[in-house]
Amino acid sequence: MATDVRLKEELPAITDQLVETYTECSRLNHLAHEPLPNRDAVADIVADLFEVLYPGYGKRQNLHIGNIGYYVGSLVDSLHDKLTTQIARALRHELCHERDSAVSAPVPEPWESPSEDKPHTDCEKIAQPKAVELLRRLADVRKTLELDVEAAFRGDPAARSHHEIIFCYPGLEAITIYRVAHELYGLGVPFIPRMMTEFAHAKTGIDIHPGATIGPGFFIDHGTGVVIGETCHIGRGVKLYQGVTLGALSFTKDDDGGLLHGNYKRHPTLEDGVIVYANATILGGQTVVGTRAVVGSNVWLTESVPPDTTVVLEKPKLRLKGAKPNTEPLTYEI
Known part of the structure; x- marks a missing residue:
């Protein structure tokens, strides 16, 4: 570690300069009491969704018909809580701080619309049905993904098996995340669908907008x-x-x-x-x-x-x- 104390004496001034920019460049910071969706938490949700959609390919192996119900049930229960919390954070920020500038999410239902006379909207109460509805749709998402995997197998002579496609193909990973994010987008959830597809973009180089x-x-x-x-x-x-x-x-x-x-x-x-x-x-x-x-x-x-x-x-x-x-x-x- 450096030992020149004179240089460290500059740090308070540097801090003051940065703090000044938090007023001048206010769009680059979020200094309110309402927390935003957490990147790590959303990434964790994506990982759990992969476990539900492709059981046996990820963190937990040695799964069989006798224990799959218990394992998926525990994941679904956990996803309910995680999704509700993160969706509520996204909605709260959207409703309280971006009333006039929401540009990416679909128009919300009238009962969800932000209003100056509703400063204390119960965002958890709005978020929970959206979380449950997403979980309800996962069975249909799996049916669509099976067709995507089959299309990859039929369309690529280098593919040796469906297992290889699920394990290895970045295209399928990006499509999988898109299909879940698209459902959230259709449910009027801000921020989180785009966060999900940008995780896929960063990892695979494939940029699919959730809309x-x-x-x-x-x-x-x-x-x-x-x-x-x-x-x-x-x-x-x-x-x-x-x-x-x-x-x-x-x-x-x-x-x-x-x-x-x-x-x-x-x-x-x-x-x-x-x-x-x-x-x-x-x-x-x-x-x-x-x-x-x-x-x-x-x-x-x-x-x-x-x-x-x-x-x-x-x-x-x-x-x-x-x-x-x-x-x-x-x-x-x-």
Whole structure:
């Protein structure tokens, strides 16, 4: 440890400078009494959800039909408490501190709407039914995930088994977290759905907004760099490769020239059976890629494509140059 006491004497001044910024840059701090959702707690919820959705693949093994009910029951009971606490924190912050700037969550029901004359809303009472409803939907989520796993197995000749896909494929991990987060998003839970999908984004490189609508049998091959925007609609049996962007072409602005926030349709629609190859970019809320269409690598697409259509770039010319001693370089055009 450094021993120059003179340098340590600067620390109070540094602290004062930082504290001053907490007033000047107030958007960068949360200095209220109501706690925000806890990142570690939400990550713990995600881990428990994986245990419920894929029992025997994670922390607890040696599970069988005789003890699975007890194990899952204990997880569900724990998830109820954890979800209720974190959802209540998210709702409390949304209701009390961001009444006029909530931009990512769906419009709440009238009885949930923030109001100046309801400063003491019982957020736990609102959060608990949402937590229970999410847990109620997990059985259906598992049925959809089984179709996603099967799509990966059918769509990737390198896959040796369904077990390998569940253990190893980052695309399935991102899709799994998205499917749970999407349910929370639909229940009007702020912050937590996006926190979940950003955990997946950081780990897998796959960025799926929880507001996107994605049908069953969805497969992301390799995955790194895939971006799926909030208002995307993706049908059944769609396959994406790495680097695909399903984004917005332009943004609506308000009267002052600022971006209009909200979930108006900004991102494309991919109908059933579409395949999009690596590094393709598809933009725009009015862009519809028709059923069973194929979009080739590196395509930039901002207009709709009819069903059963293949979209590719014109074949580029490649030049291979080689040189031999005392000769001119040889050029080959392909």
